[in-house]
Amino acid sequence: MKTLYAHRGMSAIAPENTLAAFSLCAEHGLKWVECDVDILADGTIVLCHDDTLDRCTDHSGSLYDFTREDLEDIDAGSWFGDEFIGEKLPTFDQFITLMNILKLNANVEIKACTNSWENTEKLISGVIEGLKNLNKEANVLISCFNPLVLAEFKRRCPDVPVACLFDKEMPEDWLSIMQACKSDTIHVANEGLTKAKVEEFKDLGLEVNVYTVNSLMRANQLFNWGVDGVFTDIGHQFPSRYRQS
Template sequence: MKRMMTILAASLAMTAFTGPALAAEDGEAGKVISKQQQQEMVNVAHRGASGHAPENTMEAFQKGFEMKADYIEIDVQMTKDGELVVIHDTTVNRTTDGTGKVGDLTLAEIRQLDAGSWFGDAYAGEKVPTFEEVLNEFRGKVGILIELKAPELYPGVEAKIADALIERNMDTANNEKIIIQSFNHESMKTSKELLPNLSHGVLLGGNWANVTEEQLAQFAAYADYFNPSMYIVTEELVGDVHEAGMDIYPYTSRSQEQALRLFDLNVDGIITDYPEHVYAHPVKN
């Protein structure tokens, strides 16, 4: 169903497209992607347009929106005092000027940290955003792919996320603008029970290269998306995922060559640090 809706929306938008077809940077023969293929591909800005701005900051999300990605992907965790924040690692060490585990710090402590200088001086002073800040700023403007990061560390995080979405009427049936995903598949079962009208996805690493049709059927009982590492994606896997009734958004493309390979494999969407490698879609009304 989602694939049909995506293709229909792409067809309606075709008249607005004026950009060139994508081609490999080295001009490799046979690696040209048509305008129609670009329109049909769902473009997901990974942690925002994180190739251009510090990941999981409002600047990265704004840049993803400006580049006309279909979705911004965000990572959600919980602070010591039970507040939801958007950050990838379970510690603040890599992407801020602080140290410590996210779950051991209060929101006030995390908000004092600089989350931008590591990427470049132009982003000095960027803060770790809260989940509610991202929802308030971008709901209705761009799709939001919400990853629950290590939910096993944060009991009750699924309910807190559900409450924030319900409070904003973002839990309605057929809301294609919100997708929830995680590597923790039990967490996704819990989230699906709390938010039955929203789409959910399972994230999978390289150890799922030999996933069986039976396993895919089990995922499809509660998940709408099967989102694996791009390194395990094959034409056969894409076909099996589609046969199970799910869409497939591999992660994380960081080069034009990688994006072109995923186009060739007929995936439904590409999670990328560089939205321009997938194509900047026209603004949707």
């Protein structure tokens, strides 16, 4: 079974990383979602890709300058469309609750806090605490571009599967990085990915997921090469054989 990961939720038809975007995944038969988590000044874990609010809310400024109390005044939906006016920046706890209600699985990407390792450790701790409330039947995969973060999470949660995230230009020692993180799953960029590279990954026994694939033709090609999953913004456009009713 090939897996579709709804990248930041159903982000082509709803504002990314919002409860609205994740709710649409269930409506369209996607059981796996991808989200990004970061931390506020007071330690609250929220879903947000950037370390600023500028791109996807009606506010500006560093994420690390706001608190949970500020979330009531932050609109994360009106930039996308009138029907999403008032959509909030969700907390990780709210996301976990929604996962439980809709029976979703999630790839949680931990953002390496740009202001301090201390904050990053708090973020890791917050994610671990949040996951304790997840239904036991749910599947979760933790990923990060920063191997130090991923290795620390894996050290503290050895039973939770992790995935190493790599940019298009992969380091020569990528395999050593994966081994250090105890990761059997690799997340690689779609751009420039070749069949030979996929075969190299698969020959090593790795699970291979590719981001971000917004072409049905390219997704089909990747799956035929042996890729296990793709991250996409357009999960609603994929044929029913990739989705569950």
